[in-house]
Amino acid sequence: MFKKALPIFLVLSLFLGSFGPANSLAEETYDIPTYNETNKLLTDAALAHNIPPEIVKTLAYQESGWNQFKDGKPYVAPDGGIGIMQVTNDDRFDENLLKTDIKYNIDAGLQKLDEKFRGVDGKLPTLNNNDRDILESWYFAILAYNGRVEENSPLKLTTDGSRNAAAYQEKFFRLMNDSFYIGMDIHPIPFDFKPEDFTYSGAPDHLLSFNKSNYQIPEHLLHKTEHKFTQNDILLSADSANFRAAPTSLSKSLKDLPSGEREAVRVLDKSFAYDQSNQYGLADDKMRFRQYVWYKVEMQDGRTAYTASSDLKHLGKRLYGKTRYDTAVSISQEGWKDGADTVVLAYGEDFPDALAGTPLAYQLDAPMLLTKVNSLPDSTKAEIRRLKPKKAYILGGTGAVSKNVETELKQLGIIEISRLGGKTRFETANEIAMHMPNKGDKAVLAYGRNFPDALAIAPYAARNGYPILLTETNKIPAATATILKGFSKTLVAGGFGVISDNAIANLNTIRFRGTDRFGTNADIVKNLEMGSEQAFVATGYNFADALTGAVLAAKKNSHLLLTPPASIKDPIRATILEKKYDHFQFLGGKSVVGIENELGKMIER
Incomplete structure (x- = not known):
């Protein structure tokens, strides 16, 4: 100070x-x-x-x-x-x-x-959105802690715009970079300072004033605290990391990565462990620069180890459970931490009735949970108790979700229950569309006999208020065709093999397609813009995780990417590189979405 x-x-x-x-x-x-x-x-x-x-x-x-x-x-x-x-x-x-x-x-x-x-004692310039967890966001607060004085100007007191290496905050970040967190590469911070950004009072106070209120630095150049990783976070290890048996570099090494190689690992505990080097007789004065902490992780080979936080990169988080019902609960807990007024219930063993549900659930700010035909799974019940909703929407008729489930919902304190269902999957989709509180000027049309294309476009449709309607390959059901006449344009999800040109001949359409489900998914993501730098990833071979995760993806303004369990298809790979995604939410366990290591290698290129 x-x-x-x-x-x-x-x-x-x-x-x-x-x-x-x-x-x-x-x-x-x-x-x-x-x-x-x-x-x-x-x-x-x-x-x-x-x-x-x-x-x-x-x-x-x-x-x-x-x-x-x-x-x-x-x-x-x-x-x-x-x-x-x-x-x-x-x-x-x-x-x-x-x-x-x-x-x-x-x-x-x-x-x-x-x-x-x-800014309690005077506003300071901010960085980007002033995220407290970004280390560089504290640059000006560190300056002010020592004093808003001319000697702490980020630039030398000249008009040439050269950086003032002697300023308190510059020395601070240099110390952090060189001694405390070696390898972080945090200094110098790439601020675009200009002489006109600052005013100097001169004698006798020699005070510093700020003329610019905000600076922008690309997010990939910034550093987030390494002390807030938590259970099921997916982290990319340090280059040539050593994985240890205990939280200290003095313990047995379980795996040493070769130079130039990183590994994606999953955090196993809710918090970190402190370095235990002092328990191995390390002299106390050598502890000064062991500021990092340790995380207990699951390595790619399934073994458990500890890795130091220094130079870890947050890759994303895995949302999963033992069953599809439990994974839906995990997704709900991630997106609705403080509860929800409404929940949407869908049959967990088949997809047709729920395909159109994402836009409705998004507009209701409701998580989508899965149920069995005649009863709610225990994990779903427990989640409803935690959420404390007053309303519930059931997607589908009593053949898919029986009235017994309605009774259980009432027993859980839900006052208002609405069922949206028709005689066919096409009628159910129409019912859902008609109950959307707000509808945009466009609609989405997807093939009703399979799930990938509808789910791939669901987050975008939800964000924009576009209902998802379903069709057969060669003919749009009459009721659906009538509804589509009320929209200025129809976004068609899928190639000619699933929705023919003849079926949509009378509509004003834009088609998104590829050679397979992954190609169609890639075409959707490339051409329909969403604002987030992260993507959600789910298996392309089953519907449940993508179905419930699509609502959260919409809430986070993120696209949904489909993948085989163990490798990334070329169209999706190209899309990730083009969009420069560097964070991912993995929907489901490693057995269905096990591509984190491949993703880590891609974004580190």
Whole structure:
């Protein structure tokens, strides 16, 4: 922080106070925490304040070398900074506790840093959407923690626009890059600074003001905290990573990747483990730069190991369960963490009635859950209890989902139950379309005897309010044809083999097609724009996971990609590379969507 000299009366009072009773501050001797203990204190406090631990631990080291005490005494710097976070010039905090209580000192420092980030004492420039988990987002808050002064200008005090390497925040990110998180390649941050972005007050205060409110940096150049990975996250390991038997580099190596190779792994626990090198007799002073943590993971060969967080890359998350019903629940828990007013129920053993359900579920902000004919699976019941909905929509007639399920829904507290079903799958799709609260000017037409094409286009249709209607190959059912007349254009999902030109001859259409389901999927994704840089991935050979996942994909403004279990088809591969997707939600277990390692190699090229 920017420090001011202590008033002379305060210096004298501190000096005179040292002659107090035997238990006075001056005569106390304090235990100095080990680096391992300090690492835990800083990390836990950072997470509690929703600040990346990488930021907090680097800041504490730059401020004090992680010293709350020196020689058993409270550490007070010559400029008045107190303790590990060098807190000063703030009457809100108890000075004695700042000196004697490391947790209190850390909390005080992080409160001040958080206030800088949020602009409590004056707005600072932001980066992109100001994501707190992005390390570079804290650049200006770190500057302000030390002081909004001319010497911390990102540019030298000249008009040539050269970077000011001596600025506090520049030294901070250099320290993070070179010592704390080697290999992160976080410095220098590629801000597009210009001399006109800053104003300098000159003497006597030498203050720095900001003329630009926001900077934009491509997301692939940014770094996210490595302390918030959680269970079932898919991570791409470091280049030539070592997988260990315990959370320390001193433990037995279970696998060493060759140079230039990374491996996609799945996180097994809900949180990380701290480095245990100190338990192996490593000297405490060597713990200083072991700021990283460890994750227990499942390797590609199915074995369990630990890998260090340093240089890990988040590839995505696997949403799955033991059965298709459980996977639907996992998808619901990911997308509707705080509950839902409405749920949509579909028969879990066949697809026809639910094919058209994605746009409706999206507009109702309702997860799609699966049911058996005569009863709700236990996992579905438990999820409904968690969601606490008041309404439910059942897709299909009583032959697919019996009235027994309606009774169970009422027993779970659902007040209003609506059934959308007809005598055929085509009529059911029409019913669903008619109950959509908001409809766009276009409709989607898909083949009603198979699922891939309808599911591939479902997220896009849902986002745009386009109902999904179903057809036979050579003739559109009469009722469906009547409905289609009310739309200005029809998006046809599938090639001539599934929907003939004769069937759509009287419609204003745009057709999306490929040589197979994967080619059609690729054509849809390439030509129908959605805003997210991530994609959802599901098996192209079964409907259940893609069916329930399509609603979440729509909610996340993401496309759905279909794949065989163990390899990526060429049209989908080309689409991923063209769209530059670098994050993926894997719908289903590894046995049905096991392409994470292949994806990892693709995006690292």
